[in-house]
Amino acid sequence: MRKIVLSLLIMFSFVLVACEEITDDYNKAKEPSIELKVEGELTQAYEENEDLEDVSFEIVFKQFTENNINMEDVEINWFIRNQLIEEHSNKTNITQIVNSPGDINVRVEVKFVFEERAKTLEADSLIRVIKTATNILVTNSIDDANHRISVKLGDNNEVEFTGRITGNLKHSVIKWVIQKQTSGEPEIYREFEVDDLENLGGIGNTNFTYKFDKPGSYIVFLQTGEGISQDANRYISNSTHINVGYGQFELSTEDEKVLSTNDGITNRVLKVNPLDEGLVGEGEYEWYLNGEKLIHTGLTFTHEDATLGGYLYQVVFNPADDLIVPLKTDPLLIINGVEVSNETEMLTELSKKTEALILTNDIEYTNEVDSLNLKYPVTIYGNGHTLSSKEISIFISVTSNNVYLSNMTIVRANRYNLMFTRVDNGYLEDIKVDELGGGSNPNDFLSGDFGSGVYINKSEVVVNNIEFISGGLVGIRIDNDSSGTSKKASLELIGEFKYNSEDPLFLPIGSGKSSREGVEVIATGFDYFALPAGQITIRRWDNQGDPVTWEIYDQEKTEYQSGEFLDLFGIGINVDIGFLGLEISNAEGLMFVKMYISMFKEFGTLEITDLEDEVLNTYYIVGETDEVVYGLDKLVYSNTKELNVDNQVEPKLPTEPGQYKIKIYISDEFYLGSVFITITE
Secondary structure: OOOHHHHHHHHHHHHHHHHHHHHHHHHHHHHOOEEEEEOOOOOEEEEOOOOOOOOEEEEEEEEOOOOOHHHHEEEEEEEOEEEHHHHHOOOOEEEEOOOOEEEEEEEEEEEEEEEEEEEEEEEEEEEEEEEEOOOOOOEEEOOOOOOOEEEEOOOOOOEEEEEEEEEEOOOOEEEEOOOOOOOOOOOEEEEOOOOOOEEEOEEEEEEEEEEEOOOEEEEEEEEOOOOOOOOOOOOOOOOOOEEEEOOOOOEOOOOOOOOEEOOOOEEEEEEEEEOOOOHHEEEEEEEEEEEEEEEOOOOOEEEEOOOOOOEEEEEEEOOOOOOOOOOOEEEEEEEEEEEOOOHHHHHHHHHOOOEEEEOOOOOOEEEOOOEEOOOOOOEOOOOOOOOEEEEOEEEHHHHHOOEEEEEEEOOOOOOEEEEEEEEOOEEEEEEEEEOOOOOOOOHHHHHOOOOOOEEEEEEEEEEEEEEEEEOOEEEEEOOOOOOOOOOOOEEEEEEEEOOOOOOEEEEEEEEOOOOOOOOOEEEEEEEEEEEEOOOEEEEEEOOOOOOOEEEEEEEOEEEEEOOOOOOOOOEEEEEEEEEHHHEOOOOOOHHHHHHHHHOOOOOOEEEEEEEOOOEHHHHEEEEEEEOOOOOOOOEEOOOOOOEEEEHHOOOOOOOEEEEEEEEEEOOOOOEEEEEEEEEEO
């Protein structure tokens, strides 16, 4: 009997619990609720020149009538990208325009009174627009595996380029661009629009043949869209660098270039190959030693000086034809030196101002306070060995003209492994740099005052073959510490410039403290990029990476009535400046401008132009606000560049109906791109 009673009690308990759950579910179903009904595709693929599908949202009210809730007392708020859109207030349905890649979060908030209590219901949905990538690969007929080639004038100087486009093939503008390389930003040389793009199964192919008939260094690439090297709204292929010249012009010797006092020092015969007179005409072969012109011409020269030192020879062909630029060989270094096998021997010879040292072993510099100072003309030949420090701030400091370092690995520094300061005729040959300096303070880097493996500070240095074994912030830094003076910091690169692609450099070659006229980089095969950062411009040269590009996408509001002000809310940007670790995508384009204002104390520039690019009005973006004053973008616009939010003005649009272009810059020169608006009556 006791068992039966216990069983009945247990069964009764289950019944009570079940009834309670059923009652709760039943009561909950009777309470008011909402559902967000969607019409249109929430996930779409984006391609330029193709319309995306707008998406409609409607609120479905459940159990409102049954609970005697008066709909006139219900408050409805719509949020797009977490921003309240007042023009949608109290609407039961809206249509969201979709015109660019990225995520658009749509959320509705319904407020009302239920059972004498304020109640809020929410529902949301996500529109996701995935961009169809455009990839462009260019190869050349000289060497399809190499993006750096040489062409001889008068010979087979015609090159065929093949472009292969995958992804979106519907770009309105596709063109071949030829740039001529300078010591700074390359200049546009020729442009040719593509009108023969062949579509083979979704892959676009185009061919381009060009005959290079003038000497110089050129860059060829295929791009979509208008604009030059730093303009937005375009795709760009890999770059092909073409050196156009008169053929091989080389200085050489069959004798030993490096001799020690132990071996005995003998004469060496140097020779240079003659150039094709059919191309360059007549002229003189002039000889230079350590940067100074010798009283000697011809194709050979005998080095007879047996004194200790480094002898840096170079030959210049001076043509009789004034229209032909003088040609020069790469330098050739001859060394008469003293062998040293340890730190003591090395420091002893340096204290005696011996003008050439030859390492016979790896040597560690043990002073942890003072740099290894090279204060007189000296040549150090590493003989394949390593010169290392105990990680002091500046390892090797060069403050004298005519200092030459050759065939060694330089290891370890906190700030600079090797620093040239206000010197001429510095020369590095067959150098490897490991465990680069640079420090870990991001403020130093963002101020342009970054450490590096090699620092050329208001100096003139030639680098002939260099490799950075480990990664870091900067490989070679070049800057002019006294802007306003006539002397430049100059770097000439010949031979190979290599770094580890698995452990890359942010700035293979970088400059951060100089005016455009204050530094000069003479090299072929390097892509150039300049990033304004407040009072400085961070410049980057790289011979391995792809050019930096970005795109800008339309804002939410593109149509205005006459008399309205501009609102850039929702504008999108897709930018990846990898060497600074900056990656901003989707619809947060204004974050890029706001970040600049905060990080670099830099203003933004906004130009309102007609379709012919005539500037009608200019505003400066000087900050942001937490409140909606003129537009949902919450930007502070001013008529001046001063970063003062108290100077806020209304960004007025033209009153004349028509289509206009909005161009956006960081500072005055860093062009982010443009969007279009339409003004109706």
